Amino acid sequence: MAWDPEFEVAFNPKTVAIVGxxxxxxxxxxxxxxxxxxxxxxxxxxINPKAEGGEIRGLKAYPDLASVPEAIDLVIVTAPAxxxxxxxxxxxxxxxxxxxxFSAGFGETGEEKRIELERQIGEIAxxxxxxxxxxxCMGLHVPAAGLTTWDIFNPxxxxxxxxxxxxxxxxxxxxxxxxxxxxxxxxxxxxNALGFDSPDFLEYLATDPETSIICMYLEGVRDGRRLxxxxxxxxxxxxVIVWKGGLTEWGAKAAASHTGSLGGEKEIWDAFxxxxxxxxxxxxxxxxxxxxTFLYLHPLPSRRIALIGAGGGNSVAGADVCAREGLELPxxxxxxxxxxxxxxxxxxxxxxxxxxxxxxxxxxxxxxxTLEPVAADPGIDxxxxxxxxxxxxxxxxxxxxxxxxxxxLLSAMDKQVRKVLDIIIKFDHENIHHKPLILVLQPGMxxxxxxxxxxxxxxxxxxxxxxxxxxxxxxxxxxxxxQYHEYQRKAS
Amino acid sequence: MAWDPEFEVAFNPKTVAIVGxxxxxxxxxxxxxxxxxxxxxxxxxxINPKAEGGEIRGLKAYPDLASVPEAIDLVIVTAPAxxxxxxxxxxxxxxxxxxxxFSAGFGETGEEKRIELERQIGEIAxxxxxxxxxxxCMGLHVPAAGLTTWDIFNPxxxxxxxxxxxxxxxxxxxxxxxxxxxxxxxxxxxxNALGFDSPDFLEYLATDPETSIICMYLEGVRDGRRLxxxxxxxxxxxxVIVWKGGLTEWGAKAAASHTGSLGGEKEIWDAFxxxxxxxxxxxxxxxxxxxxTFLYLHPLPSRRIALIGAGGGNSVAGADVCAREGLELPxxxxxxxxxxxxxxxxxxxxxxxxxxxxxxxxxxxxxxxTLEPVAADPGIDxxxxxxxxxxxxxxxxxxxxxxxxxxxLLSAMDKQVRKVLDIIIKFDHENIHHKPLILVLQPGMxxxxxxxxxxxxxxxxxxxxxxxxxxxxxxxxxxxxxQYHEYQRKAS
Numbered sequence: 006m007a008w009d010p011e012f013e014v015a016f017n018p019k020t021v022a023i024v025g026x027x028x029x030x031x032x033x034x035x036x037x038x039x040x041x042x043x044x045x046x047x048x049x050x051x052i053n054p055k056a057e058g059g060e061i062r063g064l065k066a067y068p069d070l071a072s073v074p075e076a077i078d079l080v081i082v083t084a085p086a087x088x089x090x091x092x093x094x095x096x097x098x099x100x101x102x103x104x105x106x107f108s109a110g111f112g113e114t115g116e117e118k119r120i121e122l123e124r125q126i127g128e129i130a131x132x133x134x135x136x137x138x139x140x141x142c143m144g145l146h147v148p149a150a151g152l153t154t155w156d157i158f159n160p161x162x163x164x165x166x167x168x169x170x171x172x173x174x175x176x177x178x179x180x181x182x183x184x185x186x187x188x189x190x191x192x193x194x195x196x197n198a199l200g201f202d203s204p205d206f207l208e209y210l211a212t213d214p215e216t217s218i219i220c221m222y223l224e225g226v227r228d229g230r231r232l233x234x235x236x237x238x239x240x241x242x243x244x245v246i247v248w249k250g251g252l253t254e255w256g257a258k259a260a261a262s263h264t265g266s267l268g269g270e271k272e273i274w275d276a277f278x279x280x281x282x283x284x285x286x287x288x289x290x291x292x293x294x295x296x297x298t299f300l301y302l303h304p305l306p307s308r309r310i311a312l313i314g315a316g317g318g319n320s321v322a323g324a325d326v327c328a329r330e331g332l333e334l335p336x337x338x339x340x341x342x343x344x345x346x347x348x349x350x351x352x353x354x355x356x357x358x359x360x361x362x363x364x365x366x367x368x369x370x371x372x373x374x375t376l377e378p379v380a381a382d383p384g385i386d387x388x389x390x391x392x393x394x395x396x397x398x399x400x401x402x403x404x405x406x407x408x409x410x411x412x413x414l415l416s417a418m419d420k421q422v423r424k425v426l427d428i429i430i431k432f433d434h435e436n437i438h439h440k441p442l443i444l445v446l447q448p449g450m451x452x453x454x455x456x457x458x459x460x461x462x463x464x465x466x467x468x469x470x471x472x473x474x475x476x477x478x479x480x481x482x483x484x485x486x487x488q489y490h491e492y493q494r495k496a497s
Numbered sequence: 498m499a500w501d502p503e504f505e506v507a508f509n510p511k512t513v514a515i516v517g518x519x520x521x522x523x524x525x526x527x528x529x530x531x532x533x534x535x536x537x538x539x540x541x542x543x544i545n546p547k548a549e550g551g552e553i554r555g556l557k558a559y560p561d562l563a564s565v566p567e568a569i570d571l572v573i574v575t576a577p578a579x580x581x582x583x584x585x586x587x588x589x590x591x592x593x594x595x596x597x598x599f600s601a602g603f604g605e606t607g608e609e610k611r612i613e614l615e616r617q618i619g620e621i622a623x624x625x626x627x628x629x630x631x632x633x634c635m636g637l638h639v640p641a642a643g644l645t646t647w648d649i650f651n652p653x654x655x656x657x658x659x660x661x662x663x664x665x666x667x668x669x670x671x672x673x674x675x676x677x678x679x680x681x682x683x684x685x686x687x688x689n690a691l692g693f694d695s696p697d698f699l700e701y702l703a704t705d706p707e708t709s710i711i712c713m714y715l716e717g718v719r720d721g722r723r724l725x726x727x728x729x730x731x732x733x734x735x736x737v738i739v740w741k742g743g744l745t746e747w748g749a750k751a752a753a754s755h756t757g758s759l760g761g762e763k764e765i766w767d768a769f770x771x772x773x774x775x776x777x778x779x780x781x782x783x784x785x786x787x788x789x790t791f792l793y794l795h796p797l798p799s800r801r802i803a804l805i806g807a808g809g810g811n812s813v814a815g816a817d818v819c820a821r822e823g824l825e826l827p828x829x830x831x832x833x834x835x836x837x838x839x840x841x842x843x844x845x846x847x848x849x850x851x852x853x854x855x856x857x858x859x860x861x862x863x864x865x866x867t868l869e870p871v872a873a874d875p876g877i878d879x880x881x882x883x884x885x886x887x888x889x890x891x892x893x894x895x896x897x898x899x900x901x902x903x904x905x906l907l908s909a910m911d912k913q914v915r916k917v918l919d920i921i922i923k924f925d926h927e928n929i930h931h932k933p934l935i936l937v938l939q940p941g942m943x944x945x946x947x948x949x950x951x952x953x954x955x956x957x958x959x960x961x962x963x964x965x966x967x968x969x970x971x972x973x974x975x976x977x978x979x980q981y982h983e984y985q986r987k988a989s
Contacts, residue, residue: 032859033891085844110844113809171810173855181940224813250813253820262847263809287821288969289814317605317755318663321716321742322781328745329779352577352602355754363665367524399525448673477780 008208012136012201015103016191017150018078019047022070022101024092025083025108026051026061036081036107036154037062043158045151050077070099077101081144081154086110086119089126089140097133104130104200106140107154112197112265113141123265127199137200138193141264143172146179146192149215155180163188164215165296168206169222170196170264171250178220178292184459185297186466190215197264204231211239218299220246220292225266229273236281241496244299244489246284248292249274282492284485294473294482301471302441302483304490307386308333310483311379314391314447315363323359323391326476330484334358335384344378358385363393367400369421373428380438387483390429391445391476394457397425422461430468444472445479500700504628504693507595508683509642510570511539514562514593516584517575517600518543518553528573528599528646529554535650537643542569562591569593573636573646578602578611581618581632589625596622596692598632599646604689604757605633615757619691629692630685633756635664638671638684641707647672655680656707657788660698661714662688662756663742666781670712676951677789678958682707689756696723703731710791712738712784717758721765728773733988736791736981738776740784741766774984776977786965786974793963794933794975796982799878800825802975803871806883806939807855815851815883818968822976826850827876836870850877855885859892861913865920872930879975882921883937883968886949889917910949918953922960936964937971 023036030038037051041062049064050073056066067073070080080101082092086108096104111123123140130137138144146153148162157180165187169175175194182188190213193206203226210216219239226232236245251260252271260266278285284299286292310332312323324334337345337358345356348371355361360379365371372390379388398418405417433442444465446458458474465472473479515528522530529543533554541556542565548558559565562572572593574584578600588596603615615632622629630636638645640654649672657679661667667686674680682705685698695718702708711731718724728737743752744763752758770777776791778784802824804815816826829837829850837848840863847853852871857863864882871880890910897909925934936957938950950966957964965971 114843169810171808171813173808174810174814222810250810250817253817255820255826256813256817258826259809259813259816259847259849259851262849263813263853288818290967290969316663316665317751318661318666318714318742321663321748321751321755322666324751325742325745325748326780328747334747334750351606355751357751357754359751361755475782477782 008201008205009136012103013209015079015105015138016145016147016152018152020050020073020075020077021045021047021079021081021152022050022052022073022077023081023083024052024070024095025088026053026056026066028053028056028059028061033156034083034107034154035062035156036083037064039154039156039158040152043151043153044160047078048075070095070101073099078103079145080104082106082108084108086122086140090122090129093126093129093133093135096135097129102134103136105138105142105144107142107144108139109141109196111140111199113263115262115265123197123199130200135200139196140199142170142196143175143194146175146189146194148189159183159188161188162190162215164190164217165220165300166190166210166213166216166218167192167220167222168203168210169194170198170224170266171222172196174222174289177289181293184462185293186300186462187293187296198227202227204228204235207232207235207239211235211243216243218244218246218296220248220296222248222250222292224250224260224264229277233277233280236277236283240282241493244284245281246286246292246295246299247278248286248288282489282496284489286485290478291481294478295485298471298482298486301466301469302443302486305386305441305487308487309335309384309386311337311382311385311388312359312391313362313375313379313388314359315361315366315393315396317355317361319391319447320355320359320361323476327389327480330480331488332480332484337379338382338384341378341382345375348374363396366393366396369397369400369425369428372425373432376432376442377436380436380440385440387441387443389443389445389476389479391447392425393447394461395448397421418457422457426461426464429465429470433468433470442470443479443483444470445476446472446474447476500693500697501628504595505701507571507597507630507637508639508644510644512542512565512567512569513537513539513571513573513644514542514544514559514565514569515573515575516544516562516587517580518545518548518558520545520548520551520553525648526575526599526646527554528575529556531646531648531650532644535643535645536652539570540567562587562593565591570595571637572596574598574600576600578614578632582614582621585618585621585625585627588627589621594626595628597630597634597636599634599636600631601633601688603632603691605755607754607757615689615691622692627692631688632691634662634688635667635686638667638681638686640681651675651680653680654682654707656682656709657712657792658682658702658705658708658710659684659712659714660695660702661686662690662716662758663714664688666714669781670784673785676954677785678954679785679788679792690719694719696720696727699724699727699731703727703735708735710736710738710788712740712788714740714742714784716742716752716756721769725769725772728769728775732774733985736776737773738778738784738787738791739770740778740780774981774988776981778977782970783973786970787977790963790974790978793958793961794935794978797878797933797979800979801827801876801878803829803874803877803880804851804883805854805867805871805880806851807853807858807885807888809847809853811883811939812847812851812853815968819881819972822972823980824972824976829871830874830876833870833874837867840866855888858885858888861889861892861917861920864917865924868924868934869928872928872932877932879933879935881935881937881968881971883939884917885939886953887940889913914949914953918956921957921962925960925962934962935971935975936962937968938964938966939968
């Protein structure tokens with residue numbers, strides 16, 4: 006099936022009918038309530054043959070689609086699998102052609118009669134010209150339209166689209182995205198992909214003005230050649246980040262039971278990544294990190310970084326970690342080393358690359374003095390600051406630090422964090438060399454300060470500065486980001 | 498230099514002299530105050546030529562070692578590098594032979610006159626029969642003796658020893674170990690290893706009855722052959738976990754500036770791991786995870802696990818993650834599947850391996866019913882439960898969940914967590930098949946619950962159940978743990 010632009014109205018529907026809406030709220034997946042909570046501005050029609058004349062979540066319920074008094078832009082089917090054929094016939098009769106089948110229990114079960122049931126609904130859809138999303142999926146999530154099927158909804162929009170065969174991954178990525186500064190144009194969970202498959206949605210996203218980064222979680226695809234061609238083409242202008250589930254023997258078996266996908270052809274997918282230049286991620290954690298990197302970093306001319314941190318052992322470990330992900334830590338120029346040496350004491354520091362300046366960070370004003378010559382160094386194209394939170398906090402007001410009054414302590418901490426953030430943001434926005442500053446929040450000794458991490462992340466993302474939770478994660482994501490741009494430069 | 502048992506008194510000294518103790522508290526590294534805070538039960542002698550007759554941290558200060566009225570079991574030298582030769586002469590004169598040189602600024606700087614200075618202190622030490630720890634290191638950390646040089650001290654002892662060329666890594670590993678259920682017999686930070694080197698300490702730990710797991714962070718070693726022989730031998734009875742820093746090009750350069758070590762011979766270290774069967778870790782995170790695994794898991798007869806979690810996409814991702822670390826997820830037996838199928842509904846679950854039973858977990862009592870047949874399955878040797886915290890919490894008292902009163906909500910959460918922990922601990926301790934249960938704390942959608950993670954970790958570690966912060970980390974550590982035992986079985 007090719008993309009059908011008639012389906013596009015479903016991304017911003019004026020009317021949504023929910024077939025199988027229940028009077029008694031289910032423990033989860035209450036689609037009517039979820040739309041209401043998301044502030045959906047269109048009209049919601051709960052459909053339930055037994056609810057005639059009654060209300061569901063305060064809305065008038067209808068016995069079938071045909072009784073709805075206006076055209077339906079999107080039907081969400083939550084009825085049991087065996088009832089789905091009849092519901093689809095109703096859709097055809099009511100001329101409601103955009104259909105999201107949430108219901109599970111089809112080909113993914115591996116049972117013959119369930120596979121037959123999926124084939125049957127495919128036939129009905131073809132005959133009636135239905136445009137099918139699913140089955141066995143969570144469907145559409147469009148923050149700007151207040152459209153979602155999830156219990157948790159973040160109303161803020163952003164330039165990231167997510168195509169996912171897993172509803173769970175789509176829920177976690179869109180639900181937790183904000184913690185990584187990631188906001189969405191739209192997410193599509195499409196499950197068994199009986200109707201539209203990933204290439205179809207790609208066709209749409211290729212020209213969607215609200216989307217500039219495309220993420221995908223795939224377990225299988227019917228037309229691999231078409232997927233490859235589309236990704237290669239789109240990836241030139243909109244980075245395509247692809248997580249392929251089921252690449253291992255055991256993962257492939259799990260994928261077969263999940264969305265009925267035949268995965269596991271590792272060599273084929275290796276070739277896919279090679280031929281398209283798509284950015285490969287292998288875990289949800291990487292999906293977060295890499296997407297955030299594409300959002301907040303401008304293309305870098307090289308792999309040459311300077312690493313600033315605290316501790317000699319950390320410097321060795323950090324250099325190893327960066328090197329394993331293909332980053333380079335060249336020696337700083339004599340001029341840079343001289344300037345740094347003019348105010349950094351030789352004892353307890355290592356003025357090289359990595360720069361071990363733990364002692365300096367107790368006087369946080371020296372951070373700016375450190376960053377400036379490093380950014381001016383012609384051999385360096387970006388700076389990673391592995392910030393030891395505990396150490397930076399230890400530079401706060403001494404009297405407050407010793408205080409038994411937790412309010413005094415918290416307010417002094419707050420002031421110190423504010424100071425650090427101001428220095429980082431000011432440097433990043435004003436440095437004339439345009440070398441990006443990348444933050445890593447390095448846990449130190451002692452208990453974590455509650456809420457501190459989230460706050461630092463939020464403020465820096467708002468300032469468009471990438472922040473990572475470990476140097477491993479930072480270097481891996483940066484390595485993939487740089488590789489993407491190297492690929493595109495070679496290809497063009 | 499070989500191990501000198503005369504040094505052993507330094508691990509549990511009755512008297513410690515601190516040369517270079519200052520009247521004005523330094524911003525960190527106040528060795529006198531740190532010993533006092535750690536509850537050191539011996540006598541502390543601050544030494545400072547200018548402090549004669551005065552006091553330092555409430556203790557009588559002495560102008561030199563010779564004036565101290567009793568034998569000194571351990572001298573800690575904090576004087577500047579250039580003053581160290583004279584201090585060592587004092588040590589010889591005072592017959593105080595166990596000397597920890599904290600001072601930095603020797604060979605690791607790469608400067609010729611500093612390299613010469615290190616050579617010179619080596620000569621003095623040899624001539625005077627001094628037993629040297631360091632220089633450029635944090636020295637000894639023995640919880641049972643109240644002996645430490647760090648600001649943060651955990652008084653609880655345990656069976657793990659740590660030998661580290663980096664004082665920072667030693668501080669973080671011992672300081673944060675408790676969060677991973679890891680407690681220490683002794684930790685030694687030995688920096689440039691001018692005197693004792695890692696093989697010397699290994700000789701001692703080999704027969705130390707308080708140590709059953711040995712961890713090491715190395716940047717270099719003088720006698721690689723001796724290290725290899727010792728590790729191969731000791732590793733048979735006490736697992737030796739080795740993190741080698743500086744294995745990459747950039748890491749090796751950093752190691753040279755840190756402890757003056759010549760690292761980087763990747764092939765040599767690959768051979769070291771192959772020949773010794775030492776457990777290889779490459780990051781601090783892995784060091785925590787792998788050590789915790791050796792503490793809390795009994796040897797497993799195979800790589801065959803059952804993975805229990807929530808979500809179809811998670812099952813695929815989880816199977817991939819486990820497979821990449823060499824774990825196996827065999828199909829469950831027909832008997833097991835039948836038993837599980839008798840109470841797990843087919844919709845929204847996948848009764849395979851991995852087991853996707855998200856819906857079931859809302860009724861947490863069903864967890865026990867799930868665990869029992871899985872543990873009885875003859876094809877399975879351990880069970881990983883990837884616990885979705887948010888989902889498990891969602892099973893709490895409904896009325897409380899909807900409450901606006903945060904006290905009511907917290908107390909209901911607490912009750913629910915208590916229930917889950919009780920089930921897990923009861924199952925682990927009572928299951929007649931002796932198949933271990935391994936916990937992974939899986940973050941879910943929505944904001945994390947403050948303090949929840951730490952509490953679950955603490956309680957489960959006390960119950961000797963391993964807990965990991967992600968499935969990636971769990972499978973990697975378990976893979977290495979199983980590999981260790983496979984190696985030992987083959988070797989024996």
